[in-house]
Amino acid sequence: MGSVTNSALEKEHLVHHDHVHHDDDHEESFITKYVFSQDHKTISRQFLITAVIMAVVAMTMSVIFRMQLAWPGEKFAFVNALLGDKWAKDGILDPNMYLALVTIHGTIMVFFVLTGGLSGTFSNLLIPYQVGARDMASGFLNMLSYWFFFLSTCIMLGSCFIDDGPASAGWTIYPPLSAVPQAIPGSKLGMTMWLISMTIFVVSSLLGSLNYIITVFNLRTKGMTMTRLPLTVWAFLITAILGVLSFPVLVSCVALLIMDRSFGTSFYLSDIYIGGRPLDNVGGSPILFEHLFWFLGHPEVYIVLLPALGITSEIIATNSRKPIFGYRAMIGSILAIGFLSFIVWGHHMYMTGMNPFLGSVFVFTTLLIAIPSAVKAFNYITTLWKGNLQFTPAMLFSIGLVSSFITGGVTGIILADSTLDINVHDTYFVVAHFHIVMGLSAIFGMFAGVYHWFPKLFLRMMNKKLGYVHFWFTLVCAYGTFFPQHFLGLAGVPRRYYTNSNFPMFDNLVDINEICTISAIIGALAQGIFLFNFFYSMFRGEKAPQNPWNSNTLEWTTPVANTHGNWPGALPTVHRWPYDYSKPGKEKDFVPQTVPLEEGEIDGGGH
Amino acid sequence: MKLLVLLAIVLLIIAGHQLLRIIELSRGLKKTTEWQVTSADNDRMGKILLVFMILFFAFFFWQANRWNERALPLASSEHGLKIDALWDANMNYIVVPVFLITNFFLFWFAFKYRGLSNTKAVFFPHNNKLELAWTVIPAFALAFIIIFGLKYWNEIMSESDKADKVVIELYAKQFDWTARYAGKDGKLGETDFRQISGSNSVGMDTADVLGNDDILVKNEFHIPVGKEIVLYMRSRDVLHSAYLPHFRAQMNCVPGMITTFKFIPNKTTMEMRKDPYVKQMMAGINKQRDKFGDEPVEFDYLLLCNKICGASHFNMQMNLIVDTQADYDAWIAKQKSFKTVAVKTESK
Numbered sequence: 001m002g003s004v005t006n007s008a009l010e011k012e013h014l015v016h017h018d019h020v021h022h023d024d025d026h027e028e029s030f031i032t033k034y035v036f037s038q039d040h041k042t043i044s045r046q047f048l049i050t051a052v053i054m055a056v057v058a059m060t061m062s063v064i065f066r067m068q069l070a071w072p073g074e075k076f077a078f079v080n081a082l083l084g085d086k087w088a089k090d091g092i093l094d095p096n097m098y099l100a101l102v103t104i105h106g107t108i109m110v111f112f113v114l115t116g117g118l119s120g121t122f123s124n125l126l127i128p129y130q131v132g133a134r135d136m137a138s139g140f141l142n143m144l145s146y147w148f149f150f151l152s153t154c155i156m157l158g159s160c161f162i163d164d165g166p167a168s169a170g171w172t173i174y175p176p177l178s179a180v181p182q183a184i185p186g187s188k189l190g191m192t193m194w195l196i197s198m199t200i201f202v203v204s205s206l207l208g209s210l211n212y213i214i215t216v217f218n219l220r221t222k223g224m225t226m227t228r229l230p231l232t233v234w235a236f237l238i239t240a241i242l243g244v245l246s247f248p249v250l251v252s253c254v255a256l257l258i259m260d261r262s263f264g265t266s267f268y269l270s271d272i273y274i275g276g277r278p279l280d281n282v283g284g285s286p287i288l289f290e291h292l293f294w295f296l297g298h299p300e301v302y303i304v305l306l307p308a309l310g311i312t313s314e315i316i317a318t319n320s321r322k323p324i325f326g327y328r329a330m331i332g333s334i335l336a337i338g339f340l341s342f343i344v345w346g347h348h349m350y351m352t353g354m355n356p357f358l359g360s361v362f363v364f365t366t367l368l369i370a371i372p373s374a375v376k377a378f379n380y381i382t383t384l385w386k387g388n389l390q391f392t393p394a395m396l397f398s399i400g401l402v403s404s405f406i407t408g409g410v411t412g413i414i415l416a417d418s419t420l421d422i423n424v425h426d427t428y429f430v431v432a433h434f435h436i437v438m439g440l441s442a443i444f445g446m447f448a449g450v451y452h453w454f455p456k457l458f459l460r461m462m463n464k465k466l467g468y469v470h471f472w473f474t475l476v477c478a479y480g481t482f483f484p485q486h487f488l489g490l491a492g493v494p495r496r497y498y499t500n501s502n503f504p505m506f507d508n509l510v511d512i513n514e515i516c517t518i519s520a521i522i523g524a525l526a527q528g529i530f531l532f533n534f535f536y537s538m539f540r541g542e543k544a545p546q547n548p549w550n551s552n553t554l555e556w557t558t559p560v561a562n563t564h565g566n567w568p569g570a571l572p573t574v575h576r577w578p579y580d581y582s583k584p585g586k587e588k589d590f591v592p593q594t595v596p597l598e599e600g601e602i603d604g605g606g607h
Numbered sequence: 608m609k610l611l612v613l614l615a616i617v618l619l620i621i622a623g624h625q626l627l628r629i630i631e632l633s634r635g636l637k638k639t640t641e642w643q644v645t646s647a648d649n650d651r652m653g654k655i656l657l658v659f660m661i662l663f664f665a666f667f668f669w670q671a672n673r674w675n676e677r678a679l680p681l682a683s684s685e686h687g688l689k690i691d692a693l694w695d696a697n698m699n700y701i702v703v704p705v706f707l708i709t710n711f712f713l714f715w716f717a718f719k720y721r722g723l724s725n726t727k728a729v730f731f732p733h734n735n736k737l738e739l740a741w742t743v744i745p746a747f748a749l750a751f752i753i754i755f756g757l758k759y760w761n762e763i764m765s766e767s768d769k770a771d772k773v774v775i776e777l778y779a780k781q782f783d784w785t786a787r788y789a790g791k792d793g794k795l796g797e798t799d800f801r802q803i804s805g806s807n808s809v810g811m812d813t814a815d816v817l818g819n820d821d822i823l824v825k826n827e828f829h830i831p832v833g834k835e836i837v838l839y840m841r842s843r844d845v846l847h848s849a850y851l852p853h854f855r856a857q858m859n860c861v862p863g864m865i866t867t868f869k870f871i872p873n874k875t876t877m878e879m880r881k882d883p884y885v886k887q888m889m890a891g892i893n894k895q896r897d898k899f900g901d902e903p904v905e906f907d908y909l910l911l912c913n914k915i916c917g918a919s920h921f922n923m924q925m926n927l928i929v930d931t932q933a934d935y936d937a938w939i940a941k942q943k944s945f946k947t948v949a950v951k952t953e954s955k
Binding site: 095096099169170174175176177180183184269270271272273274278282283284285286287320321322323324325326327328329351352353356359360363364367368370371374375377378379380381382384385386387388389390391392396399402403406407410411413414417418419420422423425426427461462463464465468472475476479480483484487490491492494496497498499500502503504505507508509510512536540542548579581582583584589604 | 726728891
């Protein structure tokens with residue numbers, strides 16, 4: 001992009017901007033301002049609030065099935081109150097509903113909270129703000145992105161209320177279980193709705209991601225070179241690229257499943273005898289499905305994680321009052337993780353009957369990805385070293401993220417090794433691993449982001465003390481829930497068992513399951529503190545100052561108002577990288593990106 | 608009752624609202640900025656982070672100490688012992704040290720550099736030597752993991768080259784297992800899913816004479832110790848996974864495909880029942896069963912389903928007995944072949 005294009009765009013924006021102001025004052029109705037808004041800030045808020053609601057739903061589901069696992073056969077009045085007599089007669093959870101809850105919990109958490117919620121909220125909020133743009137490249141597509149997301153949310157939630165229950169083949173919906181309605185009630189209408197919902201979700205994700213990519217490439221303000229971008233934007237950019245390249249494969253995967261389910265094809269089906277008769281489908285293979293699914297499924301893990309890591313990079317640097325250590329190495333590791341994430345999907349399939357030689361290739365590529373991940377962890381720790389750490393709730397959550405990223409990451413080394421995977425594949429060891437990485441790290445990243453950018457989201461401050469209480473309850477309970485599950489895995493407990501009580505060999509694990517469940521319940525209740533703080537502060541919190549955390553990035557140069565176009569006057573010009581914290585010879589311990597370089601001053605971490 | 612709960616909730620909300628009003632009013636008077644982090648906050652949080660680290664590590668060691676004895680006993684198969692050794696090497700030399708050391712530095716730095724009133728941050732944007740070090744060191748560690756992992760993987764997954772072996776098919780369906788032995792000829796008969804019926808539950812191809820001497824067993828199957836067991840897996844309906852945790856063996860059962868796994872068991876069921884570790888473990892299990900009011904049990908090898916397959920996935924199991932060769936020979940001699948069973952059912 002030459003400067004010509006940039007200034008041309010800016011001229012256009014100024015014109016556009018005047019026009020918009022006119023709208024603000026006179027014409028914009030409630031509907032266009034709050035509902036069908038094309039403003040990136042409003043869309044960001046819409047994504048966030050939807051994701052918060054979805055997270056509460058998914059968390060409640062997890063409490064229900066955790067209680068079943070700790071106290072199988074016990075009667076819980078509240079389970080009956082939530083699920084009714086059909087699915088929880090006398091308050092005892094039905095096995096089919098157990099599987100349905102597990103499935104929908106996973107689906108909501110992975111896609112609706114950590115993909116839609118995390119990227120949707122923070123890419124929308126921060127990309128235009130931090131690159132210095134008036135809005136997304138296409139506000140209209142951005143609006144569509146949210147409303148497709150909303151529609152898919154409604155369909156997914158709606159599927160929980162139908163007669164046969166929602167999809168219940170696990171969030172990975174492996175056929176034939178998901179393809180043959182005779183196999184499980186959830187594979188009737190529930191699965192159809194799941195597939196439609198996911199397809200619409202992918203439309204939303206693609207519209208969003210394309211917008212993010214174009215905005216980062218084309219709408220950077222003057223002086224904002226790629227190596228002056230905050231790491232948040234780098235992370236969102238690579239995340240969006242991963243999404244664009246991998247989500248369409250999920251659609252094709254889903255489309256073939258729809259064909260198999262409804263139109264008699266046999267992409268995934270062969271030699272099946274069920275419901276007292278042989279099926280006509282011959283020649284397909286479920287392994288094809290697994291390849292297609294995990295071709296999305298693994299990049300998806302990084303689609304979930306990279307934004308959280310980006311958010312953390314920014315928050316740790318700001319609150320350490322130090323530049324992020326190894327800025328370019330951080331970019332390099334984001335790129336490396338992004339690239340490698342496309343050639344590791346087979347590590348989910350070591351035990352599927354896939355050619356073992358193929359398995360060994362994936363062992364190699366998967367373990368390679370540990371290197372950039374390790375670099376990131378070490379760089380975070382070095383950023384803390386000799387810093388002046390300001391423990392805002394966001395900073396605490398970021399530290400929690402680094403801790404859980406390490407704790408969950410190291411067991412990934414075990415699981416990536418096909419030999420060691422043989423015995424823990426699909427056991428609670430895996431459950432512990434990915435919950436610590438996604439359920440802790442990525443969620444902590446999301447919390448950190450909400451606490452840190454709340455002043456930009458809702459122009460008010462969240463309560464710090466409640467934030468502290470929320471953090472400590474969450475950290476302790478989250479580890480308390482998932483750390484013991486490693487030991488369940490070492491005892492050989494398979495995941496997705498309705499109860500472990502049918503095997504005497506698991507009888508001595510009752511107390512471990514109880515610890516997990518009690519932690520989960522306390523942790524879930526503690527989220528009430530967050531929800532209260534979130535909604536209360538939205539309306540009644542203290543008014544935010546312009547730059548509460550003394551941060552360098554561009555979003556803190558915007559006024560504390562919902563200005564359409566972000567900056568009332570001309571767009572800011574960028575003169576330096578975003579991490580000039582505690583730079584020697586400066587008056588303050590931060591130098592915003594808009595401050596010109598002094599004579600002889602070197603940019604980008606030079607002295 | 609429900610009304611009472613509702614009333615309590617409403618009262619709670621009203622009380623909360625009043626409390627908030629008071630807080631808001633007092634805040635208005637004092638004009639504080641509650642959200643601002645003070646050095647007192649930093650001091651407190653830094654210390655709590657350090658305490659958390661100590662408790663976290665204590666929790667880890669407590670679990671490892673207390674629950675390790677509930678982990679699966681040492682592998683009962685030859686390749687499984689190698690897996691266990693590799694597991695221990697990875698855990699003890701890489702995973703646990705990295706977990707402890709990096710978490711230690713994280714929380715220690717968080718504590719040490721907490722922002723007190725006189726704390727100054729050092730401008731330290733990058734250092735090539737450091738970054739090179741922690742790119743190269745993990746690379747070496749990973750090379751070790753990859754090399755040993757793949758060596759064993761290739762051994763475990765290579766095709767059986769032993770002449771003297773026992774061939775067994777594990778046939779999965781919702782929600783039970785059938786084991787099919789190759790019989791005297793050592794060859795499994797062909798199958799055809801269209802021929803599945805009440806008397807032909809695994810879909811034997813009746814035209815294939817190789818299948819006539821095949822032996823079908825349910826609920827419990829036997830294998831001889833010290834001999835290579837070659838398992839072939841099939842599924843009738845959906846994905847299942849044949850999981851034999853004590854042998855470190857697992858493979859999915861895929862409709863339309865035959866998958867395989869081989870292993871050599873090295874301890875009979877009887878030997879396992881006398882093993883001190885297993886005895887202690889079973890004592891713990893029986894203690895818990897006593898609390899539930901269940902009968903005490905003895906150790907048994909088990910085949911579990913480890914891939915979500917439907918409502919009764921959690922109860923899809925089959926017992927497995929590892930016998931001495933003599934016991935196994937005696938057991939298999941008593942089993943009826945497919946042909947005799949089929950003929951009998953037809954004549955009924």
